[in-house]
Amino acid sequence: xxxxxxxxxxxxxxxxxxxxxxxxxxxxxxxxxxxxxxxxxxxxxxxxxxxxxxxxxxxxxxxxxxxxxxxxxxxxxxxxxxxxxxxxxxxxxxxxxxxxxxxxxxxxxxxxxxxxxxxxxxxxxxxxxxxxxxxxxxxxxxxxxxxxxxxxxxxxxxxxxxxxxxxxxxxxxxxxxxxxxxxxxxxxxxxxxxxxxxxxxxxxxxxxxxxxxxxxxxxxxxxxxxxxxxxxxxxxxxxxxxxxxxxxxxxxxxxxxxxxxxxxxxxxxxxxxxxxxxxxxxxxxxxxxxxxxxxxxxxxxxxxxxxxxxxxxxxxxxxxxxxxxxxxxxxxxxxxxxxx
Amino acid sequence: xxxxxxxxxxxxxxxxxxxxxxxxxxxxxxxxxxxxxxxxxxxxxxxxxxxxxxxxxxxxxxxxxxxxxxxxxxxxxxxxxxxxxxxxxxxxxxxxxxxxxxxxxxxxxxxxxxxxxxxxxxxxxxxxxxxxxxxxxxxxxxxxxxxxxxxxxxxxxxxxxxxxxxxxxxxxxxxxxxxxxxxxxxxxxxxxxxxxxxxxxxxxxxxxxxxxxxxxxxxxxxxxxxxxxxxxxxxxxxxxxxxxxxxxxxxxxxxxxxxxxxxxxxxxxxxxxxxxxxxxxxxxxxxxxxxxxxxxxxxxxxxxxxxxxxxxxxxxxxxxxxxxxxxxxxxxxxxxxxxxxxxxxxxxxxxxxxxxxxxxxxxxxxxxxxxxxxxxxxxxxxxxxxxxxxxxxxxxxxxxxxxxxxxxxxxxxxxxxxxxxxxxxxxxxxxxxxxxxxxxxxxxxxxxxxxxxxxxxxxxxxxxxxxxxxxxxxxxxxxxxxxxxxxxxxxxxxxxxxxxxxxxxxxxxxxxxxxxxxxxxxxxxxxxxxxxxxxxxxxxxxxxxxxxxxxxxxxxxxxxxxxxxxxxxxxxxxxxxxxxxxxxxxxxxxxxxxxxxxxxxxxxxxxxxxxxxxxxxxxxxxxxxxxxxxxxxxxxx
Ligand code: SF4
Numbered sequence: 018x019x020x021x022x023x024x025x026x027x028x029x030x031x032x033x034x035x036x037x038x039x040x041x042x043x044x045x046x047x048x049x050x051x052x053x054x055x056x057x058x059x060x061x062x063x064x065x066x067x068x069x070x071x072x073x074x075x076x077x078x079x080x081x082x083x084x085x086x087x088x089x090x091x092x093x094x095x096x097x098x099x100x101x102x103x104x105x106x107x108x109x110x111x112x113x114x115x116x117x118x119x120x121x122x123x124x125x126x127x128x129x130x131x132x133x134x135x136x137x138x139x140x141x142x143x144x145x146x147x148x149x150x151x152x153x154x155x156x157x158x159x160x161x162x163x164x165x166x167x168x169x170x171x172x173x174x175x176x177x178x179x180x181x182x183x184x185x186x187x188x189x190x191x192x193x194x195x196x197x198x199x200x201x202x203x204x205x206x207x208x209x210x211x212x213x214x215x216x217x218x219x220x221x222x223x224x225x226x227x228x229x230x231x232x233x234x235x236x237x238x239x240x241x242x243x244x245x246x247x248x249x250x251x252x253x254x255x256x257x258x259x260x261x262x263x264x265x266x267x268x269x270x271x272x273x274x275x276x277x278x279x280x281x282x283x284x285x286x287x288x289x290x291x292x293x294x295x296x297x298x299x300x301x302x303x304x305x306x307x308x309x310x311x312x313x314x315x316x317x318x319x320x321x322x323x324x325x326x327x328x329x330x331x332x333x334x335x336x337x338x339x340x341x342x343x344x345x346x347x348x349x350x351x352x353x354x355x356x357x
Numbered sequence: 358x359x360x361x362x363x364x365x366x367x368x369x370x371x372x373x374x375x376x377x378x379x380x381x382x383x384x385x386x387x388x389x390x391x392x393x394x395x396x397x398x399x400x401x402x403x404x405x406x407x408x409x410x411x412x413x414x415x416x417x418x419x420x421x422x423x424x425x426x427x428x429x430x431x432x433x434x435x436x437x438x439x440x441x442x443x444x445x446x447x448x449x450x451x452x453x454x455x456x457x458x459x460x461x462x463x464x465x466x467x468x469x470x471x472x473x474x475x476x477x478x479x480x481x482x483x484x485x486x487x488x489x490x491x492x493x494x495x496x497x498x499x500x501x502x503x504x505x506x507x508x509x510x511x512x513x514x515x516x517x518x519x520x521x522x523x524x525x526x527x528x529x530x531x532x533x534x535x536x537x538x539x540x541x542x543x544x545x546x547x548x549x550x551x552x553x554x555x556x557x558x559x560x561x562x563x564x565x566x567x568x569x570x571x572x573x574x575x576x577x578x579x580x581x582x583x584x585x586x587x588x589x590x591x592x593x594x595x596x597x598x599x600x601x602x603x604x605x606x607x608x609x610x611x612x613x614x615x616x617x618x619x620x621x622x623x624x625x626x627x628x629x630x631x632x633x634x635x636x637x638x639x640x641x642x643x644x645x646x647x648x649x650x651x652x653x654x655x656x657x658x659x660x661x662x663x664x665x666x667x668x669x670x671x672x673x674x675x676x677x678x679x680x681x682x683x684x685x686x687x688x689x690x691x692x693x694x695x696x697x698x699x700x701x702x703x704x705x706x707x708x709x710x711x712x713x714x715x716x717x718x719x720x721x722x723x724x725x726x727x728x729x730x731x732x733x734x735x736x737x738x739x740x741x742x743x744x745x746x747x748x749x750x751x752x753x754x755x756x757x758x759x760x761x762x763x764x765x766x767x768x769x770x771x772x773x774x775x776x777x778x779x780x781x782x783x784x785x786x787x788x789x790x791x792x793x794x795x796x797x798x799x800x801x802x803x804x805x806x807x808x809x810x811x812x813x814x815x816x817x818x819x820x821x822x823x824x825x826x827x828x829x830x831x832x833x834x835x836x837x838x839x840x841x842x843x844x845x846x847x848x849x850x851x852x853x854x855x856x857x858x859x860x861x862x863x864x865x866x867x868x869x870x871x872x873x874x875x876x877x878x879x880x881x882x883x884x885x886x887x888x889x890x891x892x893x894x895x896x897x898x899x900x901x902x903x904x905x906x907x908x909x910x911x912x913x914x915x916x917x918x919x920x921x922x923x924x925x926x927x928x929x930x931x932x933x934x935x936x937x938x939x940x941x942x943x944x945x946x947x948x949x950x951x952x953x954x955x956x957x958x959x960x961x962x963x964x965x966x967x968x969x970x971x972x973x974x975x976x977x978x979x980x981x982x983x984x985x986x987x988x989x990x991x992x993x994x
Contacts, residue, residue: 033832035844065827070663073835080832081845086824088666088693089834091685094659097651101660102824104649105622106667109824127659130652328647335642342644344615347608348779351599352545354400356592356778 031056031064033084039075044196044222048143049082051202058203059210067110070099072119075150076143076222079114093124096131099138100324107325110210113140116222118148121157121177128217129186135214136324141206142179142219147228160306165227180301180316183217184294190216191297191317193304195236196223201313208315214323235311246273246303248314253284256310264303264312271299273310289318369540370583374403374433376441377535380458381450381471382419383412383426386528391428392774393532393549397541399599399776402589403432406893408440408966409772413629413712420474420482425457432539434588438893438900440773442968446538448531450474450505453483459494467499469534471527473506501580505530505571512570518563526560526567533571540586543572593778600777602741602770603630606700607637609748610672611644616749617756617788619670621646624660626653626679629712630768631702634674654679658686658699665695666833668792668823670752674700677719678709680763684727687761691731691859693833694810694819696755696762700748703767705964714964715769717889718940723763724918724947730856732863734758735918737765739874739892742777744770747915753788758866759818765917767939769966770890793820793829798841807831810843817862819843866919873921874913881908883976884931886956888914888944891937891967898972909976914944920951928952933979935959937972 021029031053039045056062067085071077073092080087090098095113103111113131120128120142131138147165148154154167158179162171183191190212194205202220209216221232235244242258254264255276263276263284271285285296297317304311377394381387388409398405408429417424431441443463449455451474462468470490480488489495490502509530513523529550536543546568554560575581600608614621621644625635639648647664651657658673665671673683680687680701690697703719705711719726723735734754738747744766751764796805797820809831810819822829831843839846840854874892876899883902887895892913899911912927914920921927928934928948934956936945942958949956959975961967 035832063827064830065825068666068824080834083832084830086830087832087834088663089832089836090662091659091689091835094655094686097656097659098663098666100651100656101622101624101649101663101671102667103663104647104660105620105664105669105671106824109667126652127656130656328649332642332645332647339643342611342615342641342646344612345782347611347641347644348782349596349598352396352400353596353598353779354402355596356402356589356594 025064026057028053028057031084033082035081037082038078040226042225043075044145044224045076045079045143047196047199048141048202048220048222049079051199052083052206054199055203055206055210059207062110066108067112068102069112069114070095070102071114072124073150074116074119074148075224076114076116077119093119093122094127095119096124096127096138096140100131100134100136103136103138104325104328107137107329111138113138115140115142116149117142117144117146117156117158117179121179121182125157129182132183132186132188132215132217134324135189135321137214139209139212139216140218142217143222144179144219145222145224145228146231147224149224149227153227176305178301178305179217179219180304181298182301184297184301184317187294188217188317189214189319189321190315192216192315193219193221193311193313195221195232195313197236205315208318212318214321231307234308244310246310246312248287248300248312248316250287250289250315253281253286254312255284262310264300266296266299269295269299271296271303273303289315290320292319368583370585372585372587373435374431374437374587375446375539375585376429376431376444377446377448377539378427378429378444378458378461379448379531380425380427380454381528382453383414383416383424384419385426385450386525387426387428387450390528390532391430393546394535394541395430395774396549396599397536397545398430398432399597400542400545401587402592403587404435404437404590404592405430405432405774405776406437406440407431407774408769411713418482420451420453420479422453422457422483425454427454427458432587434590436590438897439966439969442970446535448535450527450531452479452485452489455489456483456485462498465497465499467501468495469501469503469531471505471531472502473504503534503574508570508574509567512566513563516559516562516566518559522559523563526563529564529567530571530574533568533573534575537572537575538581538585540584543568592776595778597776597778599774600742600745601772601774602738602744602766603633603702603772604637605742605744605777606738606748606766606771607634607641609745610634610638610752611641611646612745612785613749613752613788614644614646614670616785617670617752617790619668619756622661622664622669622671623648623674624651624657624664624671625649625674626651626657628654628676628679630704630771631674631676631679631700633771634700634702654682655686658683658697662686662690662695662697665690665697666824668821670756671696672698672700674702676702676704676712677706677722680719680722680726687733687763688727688729688731689835690761691727691733692835692838694759695821696759698748698751698755698762698764700751700764700766702771703765705962711964713768715767715890715966716939716962716964717765717767717891718943718962719765720888720917720940720943723765730860732860733760733918734762734863734866734916735765736762736916737889737914738770739889739913739915741770741773741775749785749788750915753786754866756788756790757818757869758816758862759821760862765889767890790821792826793822794826796828808841808843809833810838811841812858817858817865864919867922870916870919870921872923873927874915875927876911876913878903878908881910882932883907883909883980884928884934885909885911885972885976886914886928886934886936886944886948887911888917888938891939894967894969894972895937897969898976901969901973902976907976907980917944920947925952928954928956933957933976935975935979937961937967937975939966
């Protein structure tokens with residue numbers, strides 16, 4: 018074995034021997050690298066205790082490229098499969114990887130239930146606003162009017178905001194990052210990893226083959242200052258090259274404003290820990306088109322009982338109440354009679 | 358009769374057996390009444406078989422035919438196999454129950470009516486133009502008219518219960534009365550009432566009073582001349598309990614966990630008639646059993662597969678429609694070759710069909726209902742208590758061969774009860790398996806490696822390396838796997854090879870399963886082949902046929918895929934081969950195609966088990982040379 022393969026602080030340690038098969042230039046490469054680099058920095062992780070579970074789609078190839086345990090499963094079902102694994106094995110770090118079609122369309126039901134249960138799984142939602150693997154149909158996050166192979170006259174479906182959806186499902190951790198900023202991705206992934214419970218991380222990911230430049234107006238280097246809203250816990254939400262703009266709550270809805278018009282005090286002070294999910298929902302609504310300023314970072318990180326731990330507690334409580342299971346006694350637990 | 362003028366001197370008659378049918382409105386507590394009578398009879402040592410039948414609606418409109426709930430029990434002083442073809446006694450708590458159940462009663466049978474329910478409104482609700490007690494339609498039956506509601510209210514008059522609440526105890530009055538008629542022990546019912554309702558003393562008092570009053574009424578009222586006794590059946594010595602199929606299945610899952618030394622995980626979604634397994638299992642968390650009520654059927658299977666990847670003994674329980682939804686996950690389990698037990702409590706279909714009625718029409722679904730070439734073991738239980746053993750057997754095959762396994766039971770087994778001679782736990786099989794912990798090969802450079810698809814030469818099972826095992830990190834998935842390495846592979850020859858290997862693994866299991874069950878008394882021209890819950894009906898039919906001078910052999914299958922290794926020999930040499938099935942003829946097609954014999958179907962799809970008589974009639978028809986339409990006589994086709 019090479020030295021890299023033995024040194025967990027080297028990216029190669031976390032890289033499998035499988036050839037990566039995404040299209041050249043795909044945003045997925047950057048996300049994979051960010052995850053592998055994160056693992057070189059974490060000191061509470063082991064290869065054998067880490068599992069990546071994915072559904073179907075371009076993003077879902079991800080587990081093959083990590084040197085950990087992994088399962089490339091069924092379209093939409095990764096959150097359900099990962100839930101079973103995390104409940105059975107609370108000792109593991111379980112990640113779920115999928116795209117917008119996988120997670121929000123065919124797998125929407127599993128996603129919301131995993132989030133509401135607060136199972137200890139970290140869900141990476143690669144949002145490229147298109148179906149890539151099936152060669153270019155509109156997705157549940159595509160904008161209205163999008164012309165694709167299946168919508169030659171433009172999509173008439175209203176899109177989801179994954180952030181708002183997660184807030185509505187009661188997610189305890191919600192964040193957004195993008196594939197062009199490795200450091201930002203690593204920071205957000207680290208926060209998800211540290212969170213006790215279900216985490217949803219939306220990643221703006223460029224599909225350069227079927228939806229190239231979908232996020233250019235927001236995430237390209239020269240656009241970032243005016244278009245990316247950095248969420249910083251405990252600080253008023255401000256953005257713009259001169260930090261001249263901000264976000265305020267107006268009649269229950271988040272709205273981008275010029276600070277000059279409303280004054281600093283009117284701005285929303287970002288609070289990751291607020292238990293009220295409606296603020297997260299509103300912030301999620303800020304990014305419903307490709308040309309509006311869009312919040313990034315951790316929207317929400319709330320403490321709540323984790324599901325597998327609660328399952329484990331019930332097992333212990335049952336053991337305390339009834340004593341350890343005894344098969345002989347179980348078979349005799351109903352009315353019995355003896356024939357001699 | 359002398360100084361005890363108010364007491365009738367009853368004589369006691371002995372019966373070999375009796376079939377009683379309790380029927381009433383869904384709200385009348387008939388399932389509970391039947392259940393209590395069952396327990397008392399089991400404790401009295403009778404052999405017994407039950408057939409609970411209830412509507413799919415939770416509360417159908419009160420007093421209507423749709424709302425009738427019935428419970429049939431057959432008790433006997435000898436070994437019996439069916440809930441009985443025709444009841445001897447019908448207890449009808451209202452006109453609807455009488456109307457819907459009367460045609461089942463044997464001619465000259467006994468009817469016990471709750472006359473308080475026979476008012477104009479109730480008669481009209483179920484479409485009686487005239488009171489059947491007065492229009493001659495009950496002529497030829499022995500009818501006992503008992504004002505059960507009133508007598509129950511009278512009996513509870515001294516208690517502090519409202520009249521409405523008191524009336525609800527009338528099923529215990531009926532139970533008391535029938536318990537007197539058949540000389541059932543009373544204490545088990547008092548004990549049960551105390552245990553069940555102990556938190557609510559008023560209900561305990563009211564139920565006890567009604568139960569005693571019913572019993573006393575039988576003893577004192579002149580209408581019931583004789584009391585009957587059904588002696589205990591000769592049974593093998595040992596400890597018995599009364600068990601339903603669903604409880605036996607759940608206990609089998611707990612047992613399999615103990616026998617494999619693995620934690621049990623159940624991922625399930627509520628569905629009739631399987632939900633009771635989820636309920637029962639969720640009471641046994643002290644065995645380390647995790648039960649997960651998923652958001653849907655697909656997640657039930659998916660979560661179980663995730664748990665299996667993590668090294669748990671994983672189950673998903675459901676009924677037909679749920680199996681359809683789980684199909685994609687079951688195929689993934691076949692591709693990634695992990696143990697997963699899918700338990701299908703079959704019910705009438707297609708679609709929602711008859712959710713509370715029995716049928717065995719998912720055999721083809723279990724065998725073939727998946728995309729691609731996706732072979733896997735399919736096994737079936739043949740009696741309520743056998744569900745325990747088949748749950749263990751399904752788990753054994755899944756674990757040893759790293760494969761999904763489908764266990765079929767059905768609504769009749771699930772809810773039906775029988776006395777069960779408890780097995781000696783120490784005789785149950787060891788089904789433990791070893792996880793992979795070390796490298797299993799060397800690569801081209803001589804470095805040790807782990808190949809997740811390098812198979813055991815004997816079982817062809819691949820190694821089960823669970824997360825947490827250092828050095829054996831690997832990725833599985835639904836894309837075709839390369840032989841040995843398990844890497845994604847699209848090579849045509851490899852796909853052909855892997856398809857063959859998956860089939861060969863299944864075929865090899867035939868070496869590791871018992872022969873079919875055979876009930877033969879030598880020279881017979883007639884062979885009956887059954888699987889699943891038809892076992893009791895076929896056994897009863899064969900016994901009767903022999904008495905009538907028609908020897909018949911009964912071969913019963915518990916393993917449907919692969920088939921029992923001796924089946925090919927067992928089915929040869931008969932003039933008539935009949936395959937009774939609660940479907941349109943599924944096993945029969947397999948028998949015909951596998952063994953090229955002229956097996957004939959006998960099908961019934963009416964939501965009910967076969968009566969022995971239906972099978973006897975089909976045999977007689979075949980042996981007398983008359984042409985058979987392949988359907989049970991009572992109109993099933
Ligand atoms: S189709 Fe799009 S998302 Fe898929 S690999 Fe290619 S660039 Fe990436």
